[in-house]
Structure formats: C-alpha cells, structure tokens
Amino acid sequence: MAGLETILMLFVLIGLGYLGKRTVLQGHSMAPLNLFVFYFAVPALLFNSVYKLSIDSIFQPLAMLAFLLAVVATALIAAFGCALFFSERNKEVLVIRALNGTFSNYAYMGIPVVFGLLGEEAYGAMICIILLGNVFQIGGTQFLIESMRQEGQGIRQLLNILDKALLRSPIFIPTLxxxxxSATQISLPGVLVDSLAMLAPATVPVALFCLGASLEFKTLKDSKIELFWLVLIKLLVHPLLTWLSFKAIGVEDQSWLMAAVLLAALPTGALAHVMxxxxxxxxxxxxxxxVLSTLVSVISITVWVAVLG
Structure with a gap:
C-alpha cells in the first residue's frame, strides 16, 4: 500500500506539471526550473544525504562493485538493443537511452519503499546506492556526453572534459x-544546515513538475516500441542482473542485496529527464x-517484493 500511495503522489505532481504547462505556463520556458533543480536543489539533496552519516555505514566495497557491475551490464544491453533493433546510431542518444534503462527513481520512490519494507537496517545501503546512482550514472552520463562534444584529442581536451563533467559538476562536488x-566531522553553521534542509526537499517535486510539463504524448507514436523496450530493461532486466551480480560476487549482507534489487526494480527517475x-x-x-515505467512499476515492484520475500 505504501508503494502504491508513493506512485500515486508521483503522478499527481507529474499531472500538475502537464496541466500547468498547458494553462498558466503556456508559452513559457521550463528551462529556469530545470536549471534550478540541476544546480541548486540536487546538490543540496546529495550533500544532506551524505554528511550526516558515518563513512563506515555507507561504503561496502563488494556490494558497491556488485551494484555498479549490474548498472554497466544493463546500460550496455539497453544501448546495444536500441542500436540493433531500432537502428539508433547517434552516440549521445545511446548514452541517454542507457541512462533511461538504468537510472531509478531513487529518492522519491526508493526511500519510502525500501525504508518501509526493510526498515532502518537497510538505510546505509540505500543511501550509498542513491549516491552511486547520482554520481556514477548521472555524473557518468554528463562525462560521456561532454566527451563526445569535445573536438580534438590530447591532454587539453581531457582536462576540459574533466572540468565540465566533474570539477563544475553539481552532482560530483556536493557529494565529495x-x-x-562526514569523514572529518566538521561542525557546520546552523544557518547553512537549515538553509540546505529547506532547499533539498524541492528537488523531487520540482523535477517531477518539469517532467510533466515536458510530456508530449504524440511522441509515443514514433517511438512506442523502443520506449517499451527501455521499460522492459528497467523493470525486469536491471533488477535481475543486480540480483545475479550480488550472488556472483558473493555479497552476504541480505539488507544490501534486497535494497539493491528493490532500488533497481524502480521506474526511471526524473533526473534522467533533467539530463x-x-x-x-x-x-x-x-x-x-x-511515465510509462512508473505506470508498469505498480506491478513489477509487487512482483519483486514477493520474490525477495
């Protein structure tokens, strides 16, 4: 029931964005709101998620490796499938397709679903996976696209890519x-803590509102089969490969295994649209x-909960 309520709340926010763009916001650009999410709200959310936890409670090398291997394998399958079945040759498009097939709705659905089903013992694993997803998947997407848009080769181009994708990244820097x-236990000023606490919660609702505003259902006619392929990859292949990866590497921590599979089984997250x-x-x-993966996730999450249970 908690998972269903979370999904319904998500659709309310998406629906408000869809209606808003076609009524009071008609003719207005949503770019400023997207920039607000990417450069202000997301950094606050990531920083807040990390600095309050101890390093030991977050980082488990083998479990992190298992999670990342599953992400890479799923991304390759998603991109290869789009190239093979749908004749997609644009490298930037393939990168975004790979992100669509692997990046989960970690924050808005992941936290209530995992916390509600597994409790506090899975909190460290959940936060670590959310951070890995944002840094490795979102940051990695940014790095790859910036690399493709740089002309020439050599150390200067490499430094330029690193500068844009990491040193100026609102994903990487706040996490670092x-x-x-967290490691140094620095005491932050109360005003800064309170300001970040006010800003961070804006990430999810504003991102979902922007997502709803961008919806164009006529696009579905041209790429319907490809979208269903990506939904299949996200909701079935990604969690399955995550489970197999954990088993193959031999991760014994059940809270990590269950948290990782549940998070992988979630629909595509709104930050994929932001990117x-x-x-x-x-x-x-x-x-x-x-939107499509979120609709179908009502069924898929229920199935995976039953399998893991």
Missing part, C-alpha cells in the same frame, strides 16, 4: 564535500519513459 564533512533536457537529447521520449 559531503564525504569530506536529457540539459543536453537536448531525446527529452520528450525520456519523459515518456519515466
């Missing part, structure tokens, strides 16, 4: 700072992937 504060919008690559198709 959070780890540093597609930022780079102007398959934005409308990405928004539809988020």
């Amino acid at each position: 700072l959070g780890v540093i504060v 597609a919008a930022r780079y102007d690559v398959k934005e409308k198709e990405t928004s539809l992937t988020v």
Whole structure:
C-alpha cells in the first residue's frame, strides 16, 4: 500500500506539471526550473544525504562493485538493443537511452519503499546506492556526453572534459564535500544546515513538475516500441542482473542485496529527464519513459517484493 500511495503522489505532481504547462505556463520556458533543480536543489539533496552519516555505514566495497557491475551490464544491453533493433546510431542518444534503462527513481520512490519494507537496517545501503546512482550514472552520463562534444584529442581536451563533467559538476562536488564533512566531522553553521534542509526537499517535486510539463504524448507514436523496450530493461532486466551480480560476487549482507534489487526494480527517475533536457537529447521520449515505467512499476515492484520475500 505504501508503494502504491508513493506512485500515486508521483503522478499527481507529474499531472500538475502537464496541466500547468498547458494553462498558466503556456508559452513559457521550463528551462529556469530545470536549471534550478540541476544546480541548486540536487546538490543540496546529495550533500544532506551524505554528511550526516558515518563513512563506515555507507561504503561496502563488494556490494558497491556488485551494484555498479549490474548498472554497466544493463546500460550496455539497453544501448546495444536500441542500436540493433531500432537502428539508433547517434552516440549521445545511446548514452541517454542507457541512462533511461538504468537510472531509478531513487529518492522519491526508493526511500519510502525500501525504508518501509526493510526498515532502518537497510538505510546505509540505500543511501550509498542513491549516491552511486547520482554520481556514477548521472555524473557518468554528463562525462560521456561532454566527451563526445569535445573536438580534438590530447591532454587539453581531457582536462576540459574533466572540468565540465566533474570539477563544475553539481552532482560530483556536493557529494565529495559531503564525504569530506562526514569523514572529518566538521561542525557546520546552523544557518547553512537549515538553509540546505529547506532547499533539498524541492528537488523531487520540482523535477517531477518539469517532467510533466515536458510530456508530449504524440511522441509515443514514433517511438512506442523502443520506449517499451527501455521499460522492459528497467523493470525486469536491471533488477535481475543486480540480483545475479550480488550472488556472483558473493555479497552476504541480505539488507544490501534486497535494497539493491528493490532500488533497481524502480521506474526511471526524473533526473534522467533533467539530463536529457540539459543536453537536448531525446527529452520528450525520456519523459515518456519515466511515465510509462512508473505506470508498469505498480506491478513489477509487487512482483519483486514477493520474490525477495
């Protein structure tokens, strides 16, 4: 019931964005709101998620490796399938498709679903996976696309890519700072803590509102089969490969295993749409992937809960 209520709340926010863009916001650009999410709200959310926890409670090397291996394998299957079955040759599009097939709705659905089903013992695993998803998947997407858009080769181009994808990244830098504060136990000023606490919760609702505003259902006619392929990858292949990866590596911590599989079984997250919008690559198709995968996840999450239980 908790999972169903979470999904329904998600659709309310998406629906408000869809209606808003076609009424009071008609003719207005949503770019400023997307920029707000990417450069302000997301960094606050990531920093807040990290600095309050101890390093030991977050990082489990073998479990992290198992999770990342499953992400890479799933991303390759998603991209290869789009290239093979749908004749997609644009590398930037394939990167976004891989993100659509692997990036979960970690924050908005993941936290209530995992916490509600597994309790506090899975909290460290959940936060670590959320951070890995944002840094490795979102940051990695940014790195790959920036690499493709750089002309030439050599150390100067490499430094330019690293500068744009990491050193100026609103995903990487706040996470790194959070780890540093957590490791050193630095005491932050109360005003800063309270300001971040106010800003961070804006991430999910504003991102979902922007996602709803970008929906163009006529796009479904042109790429319907490809979108269903990505939904299949996200809700079936990704959690299955996550489970197999944990078993193959021999991770014994059941709370990590269950948290990782449940998070992998979630629908495509709204930040995938934020990235597609930022780079102007398959934005409308990405928004539809988020919506379709969320609809189907009502069934898939129930199935995976039963399997893991």
